[in-house]
Amino acid sequence: MDIWFIVSNTIVLACIYGTLAIGISITWSSLGLLNLSYGFIFAFAGYGAWMFAQYVSAWGPAVLAAGILAGALGGVIICAVGFIPIHDKPNFTIRGLIATLAINLIGTQFLLWWFGPRSKSLPEIFGNWSVSLPGAVFTADKVGNVVTSVLMLAVVLRWMQSSRRGLEIRAMMMNPHAASIVGIGVRRTSFYVMGITGGLAGLAAVLLSQTYYISPFGGLMPMIKGVSIALCGGLGSVRGAVIAAIVLGLNEALTGMSIGGRYVLITQFVVIIVILLVRPRGIAGLLDKAREA
C-alpha cells in the first residue's frame, strides 16, 4: 500500500515537474536563455485557463487546451520582450536572466493588480472517477495528469525529432552559431522554442491546479522545483531532466511520507547539492566547452 502510494506520487510529481524542467532545459540549450519568468508564464496560463472555463466552456479538454495556448502566448510575449532585444548584445546570459526575472516581477504584480490576491480554482478536467487495483487506488486527476503529460511530452519530443522546425531547434541546441550560418534564424526559431516551452509550462500549470489553486504568485514554487530539476539533471539535457524528475519526485514522495511535507524542500536541496558536488554540471549535463563550440 505504502509502496504503491509512493510510486504513484513519484510518478505524478515527476511527470509535472519533468514537463516544466524539460521546457527550461530546451530553452537554455537552444537559446542560451535561462528563463526565470516561468512563475509568470505558469500563473498567466492558469488564469488563461480559468478565464476560458469561466466565460467560454468548462469542458475539460478545452480548458486544458486553453491553458496550453495561454502558456504558449506567455512564452511568445517573453521572447518578444526579453529575448529579442538582447540576444545579440554583450553579456547576454546574465542580462537575460535578470530581464526574465524583471518580467516575472512585472507580470505577477500585474496579475495581482488585475485579478486580486484571491486564488481561483479550475473545474475538474478529468472527471471524478477512480480505478481500484489490488493495493492502490488511482484517482482521475492522477491518471489524467500522468497520461496527459506523458502524451504531451511524447508529442513534443516526436515533433522535435521529425519536423523541420524541430530539426532547426535541435540544430540550435547543438551549435547556435553554425545553425545561424546555415540559415536557421535565431529570432524565428526562438519564437517556436518559447512557444513550445511556454505551452509545456501551461500544461503543467493546468495539471498542478488540479491539486493546488491558481494565484498570482503560485507559479513560484513549481518554477523553483522545475529549475532545480533542470539544474540537477544538467541544463540542456532532456534525458537528465527526466532522470532528475524521477529522483526528486521520489525524494518528495518519500519525505512527505516519512518526516512530513515541511521538510520536502530541505531534503530536496540536500539531494541536489550532493548531486551537484559530485557532478557540477548535473546528472547528464553537457560540459560548458562542448556547448561553446
Place this chain on the structure above:
Amino acid sequence: MSPDSGIKWRNPLFVWGGKRDVEELPTIPFRSHQEVWEKTRQSKTKLIPVGRLRYYYKWPGHGRTMWNRLRYWPTRRRVLRVRGEYNPKTLRAEKTIVDKRPIWWVLGLLALAIAPLFTPGDLQNTLLTAGATFGIYSAISLCWMLIMGTAGVFSLATYAVVGTAAFVTALLAIKISLPWWLLPPIGALVGLVFGGIIALPATRLDGFYYALLTLGLNELCRVYFVTSKEFGSANGGLYGATTYVPEDWSQLGQLLLAYYACFGLMLLALLLYRFVNGRRLGRILRMAPEKREAFAEATGVNFRQARVWVFLISSTALGFIGGFYTSNFGGVAFSIFNFDTVLLGLAMLVIGGVGRAEGAVVGTLIVVFFDQVLNTWGPARFIIIGLIMLLVVLYLRNGLFGIKAQFRAWRDKKKSERRSTRAEKGGEMLPEEATETDDKSIIYQRRYDKMTRDHLKTLVSPEIIEEHRHSLNGQHSEALERLLIYFRTRPQVEKYAIMAVERFEGYRIVALSGHRGVAPRVVEDRIYSTPDEACHGVFMRRVQDLLES
C-alpha cells in the same frame, strides 16, 4: 578629348631643325588649376565632426610644482587622481582631475547627512523611515555587490542570510532577552556559519548553476521559517526584540536616531566594500572574472580561495546587518524571504550597475523611493520598479553608471562609421589623424599634393601620351610639362629608374628602394630595346600610378 579637337601645340624649337622635331602636335586646351582649388574650397559635402574633443576640464597649473599630491595619512593613497601635464600648444601647465568620483561621493554623503534637516514637515515620518530603510538596504546591497560584482558569483541567497540572522537574533533576544548591542555580533556569527554553508557549493559551481541553487535556498529558508512554530508562523514574523531606540524619546528624535544609525551602518558597509574591493582580495578576484578562471589560475591566482574569503566576509557582514535589522525594527517579518524581496534587491544592484559601490547605493535609493515613499500606489510601484529594471537590462550594458562608458563606445562607433563613409582619402590626413600630428605643415603639404594630383589627372589624355612618346626631351606642351615636373619631384623611395640589362639592347624598369645598400626592385618583366622606349614606359607607369592615387 579627341585628336581632332584642333588645338595644336607649336614647337618653338622646330626652326632650329632638330632631328626628330615636328612643327605642330595636337594637344589639349588649357585647364586652370584654379578649378581644382575652387572645387576643394567650395566643397558642399556635409562634413560631420569626427575628430577628438577634450572632454576633461583643464584646471590651471600652479607656481612651483607641477601638481601637489595630497595623500591620506599613513597610506600612500592619493585623495584625488590628478594628472599634470604641459599643454603642447600653449606650453602652460595644466591639471586634469582624472577621477572625480571621490568628489561626488563626498557631496552625496553630505547631502544624505543633512537631508533630515530639509524634509518637509508633513512627509517627515515617511521620509525618515524610508531613509532608515535605505541605509539598511544599501548596506545589504553593498555586501551583495561584493559577492556579485567583485567575486563574480551570481548568488541570490543574500536575503536568506540576512533573514536567518535576523530571525535567530530576534528569537534569542526574545527568549533570553539579550541587550540590543549583542544582536549584531551574534548575527555576524550566524552569517559566518550560513556563509560557510553556502560557500561549499560555490567552490564547485558557478554562473547559473549557483544562481539557481541559491534561489532555491532562499525559498527553502522561507518555507522553513514560515512553517516553524517557534519563529512565529502564527503572526507573520517575530517581534518584541530589544531595540536601541529609547522609548522615552520624542517621535522625531527616535526617527532621527534610527536614520543616523542606519546611515552609519551604510558608511560601515562602504568602508568594507572599499577594503575588500579596492585592496588585494578584490584585485585578485577582478583578475579572475567568470570564464577567465583558467587564465587567472595559470598566473598563480587562487580564485577559489579568494571567492570563499569574499563569501565569508560578506556573509558575516550580512549577518551583522541582520542583527542590526532586528535591533532597529524590534523584530523581523517573513517578507524578508519573499521572492519579491530578492527581486527588488536584485533590481537595486542592476539599476545602479553591477560591480560599483555607487551603483548599489543609487540603485537602492531609487528602489526604496518607489517602494517606501510611494507606498499608496499598491502593486503599481512594483510594476514601475520592474519596468525600470527591465529597461535598464534591455538597453544599458551596466546599469545607470555604465551609461558613460556605453555612450562613449557608441560615439566611437559612430565616429568610425563616419570615417568609413569618407570614401576618398587620396593621401590626405583625416581629421582625427590631423589632430594628433605635431607637425601641422604635413597636413597642408598633403592637401596641396592631393589638389595637385587632382589637377594633373585632368591633364592626362591620349594627345599628351602621344606627344611624350614622340618627343621625350626638349620642349613640351604646357600640360605635359606640368606632368613631367610633378613626376620629377617625387621622393626617391619607390621612384622608377631604368636599368640597362645589356647595353644598347635591353633595358628594364626598376623601382629604387630609397635606402643605401638595398637593391632596386624589378617592377615588370618586359625588356625594352631602346632607352627611349623604356623612358616612355616609366612615364606610362607614373601616369597610371597618378590616376590610381
